[in-house]
Amino acid sequence: MDNGTYSSGPDGNDKLLPFQRELDVARSAVRVAAKLSQHIINAKDQGGVMTKDDLTPVTLADFAIQALLSATIRAQFPGDRIVGEEDASQLRTDLLLLEHVYDLLRxxxxxxxxxxxxxxxxxxxxxxxxxxxxxxxxxxxxxxxxSVPGSTGRTWIFDPIDGTKTYVRGELYAINIALLVDGKQTLSVVGCPNLSIAPVAPLRDSHVHEKGTIAFAVKGSGAFVQSIGISSGTGPIRLRHLDPSLGLEHVRFVSCTTVGSALAGVNEEVARRIDPVAAAVEFPTCDLLPWVLRWVALARGLGNTTVWIYKSKERLGKIWDHAGAMLLFEETGGLVTDVLGKPIDLAAGRKMEANFGFVAAPPQLHGEVLRTAQAVVREMGREELLQGWPPS
Structure with missing residues (x-):
């Protein structure tokens, strides 16, 4: 098994990985972002929640952290493309909001x-x-x-606050940074400001801890977790690889029961068919709203399978919710495709227009989970969801 510490060199520093400078910069930025996000949510305005045009919430933290991440990456890697969830339209029309965000950065x-x-x-x-x-x-x-991700060159992807709804409630949330090289996931750094270094399943949005963690991965070099504090005294820990002997009776789902974007009942039915005994006892094993944290939970071994089938073809994944974070699971041995069995194309756009939904599982179980998911969709009379991809 790949389980152990991230070894240090003779000077006590982290052992060098590919893209070490990018990794160091991203971890530094995530630590500042985590401190800033906690400062904001602890303030009296509780993050200053607003509503965007698509009716999703946005906070002071979203703007301030995206500004911090983009300024840092632009300064350190000036030739790289940067893509993030937010734009500044609200800041440009609300000068009080603009001043508040700028003061937070100061x-x-x-x-x-x-x-x-x-x-x-x-x-x-x-x-x-x-x-x-x-x-x-x-x-x-x-x-x-x-900006949109490119199929050539280097693209950084930011989600300043994944789980804005849980964030403003004081629950679990994440800060996501990904680096794509030629459209492929190369580096992942995820800040989990209030997720324990030793979480246990079942995990819920309300299971917060006073000290947070950073999960990170470099393609081909494994996935790791460490305390978000720089003075914790413990170095990164290599995450355990999935056991290749796992069978369908060992499937444990990571999902979300509190959002309405999935086809109603499909995830529960897939779980019931995979393992009716386990599904009857507990579904899902981890119930988390932030998508980034679902990928973290899979990489941490708190579950090993997720299925997400949107209720309409118009619902698409957003790149900042998945890019990089999926790499964490892949670097622990997981296989990720869409519901059609296609590889995830992260160069397709800000929304993941080349793919529909997600199926992630241990490689030896992925095929059966995928076939089960497709069969359930067809039996629910929604076969059109599996046809005509990508939509014209």
């Missing part, structure tokens, strides 16, 4: 007087950056909000 860098500000200045990583002006902040956020 807070993160230690702007101001007093011992707390001085401590933040000393702690702010040398490889991190914030925008140099309000206009620069809006321009960076807008660049992320307008």
């Amino acid at each position: 807070w993160a860098t230690g702007h101001g007087d007093g011992p707390d500000a001085e401590a933040r200045r000393e702690a702010f990583p040398k490889d991190c950056r914030v925008p140099s002006s309000r206009e620069h902040m809006c321009d960076l956020i807008d660049e992320c909000g307008a």
Whole structure:
């Protein structure tokens, strides 16, 4: 089994991996983002929740963290493309909101007087950056909000807050950074500011911990987890590979029962057919709203299978909810496809227009889970969901 610590060199530093500089920069940025997100949610305004045009919520943290991540990556890797969930349209029309977000970034860098500000200045990583002006902040956020991933070159993908609804409730959420090279997942860094270093199943959105973690992976080098604090005293831990002897009786689902984008009842029926005994006792094993955290839970071994079939062809995955985070599961031995069995195409656009839904499982079980999912869809009279992909 691949289970053990992420070894250190003779100077005590992390053993070098491919893309080590990118990994170091991304982990530094995630640590600052985690601290900033916790500062915001602990404030009286509870994150300043607003509603976007598509009726999904957005907070001060979404804007501030996307600005932090984009400024950092732009400074360190100026030739790379950056893609993020948010745009700056609300900031440009609401000057009070603009000022509030900019002040939060200044807070993160230690702007101001007093011992707390001085401590933040000393702690702010040398490889991190914030925008140099309000206009620069809006321009960076807008660049992320307008850019699309490419099939060539390097593209960074950001989800500043995955799980905004759970975040504002003080529950589990994630900060997602992915690096694609020529359209392929190459690096993943996921900040989980309130997920325990030793979570246990069953895991729910409300299972928060006072100390968070970072999960990360580099393609071909494994997946790891470590404390989000830089002074924790423990180095990264290599995540265990899936057991190749797992059978269908060992399938444990990671899913979400609190959102309405899935075809009603399909996930439960797939679980029942795979293992009726286990499904009758508990479905799902992990019930999590943030998609990024579902991939983390799979990589952490808290479950080993997920099936997600959208209720209409118009519902598509969003790249920032999956890019990089899927790599965590793949680097522990998992296989990820869409519901048609096709590989996930992350170069198709901001929305994942070349794929429909997700099936992820241990490789030796994936085929049976996929066939079961497709059979359930057909028996529910929704075979049209499996036809005509990609839509014209």
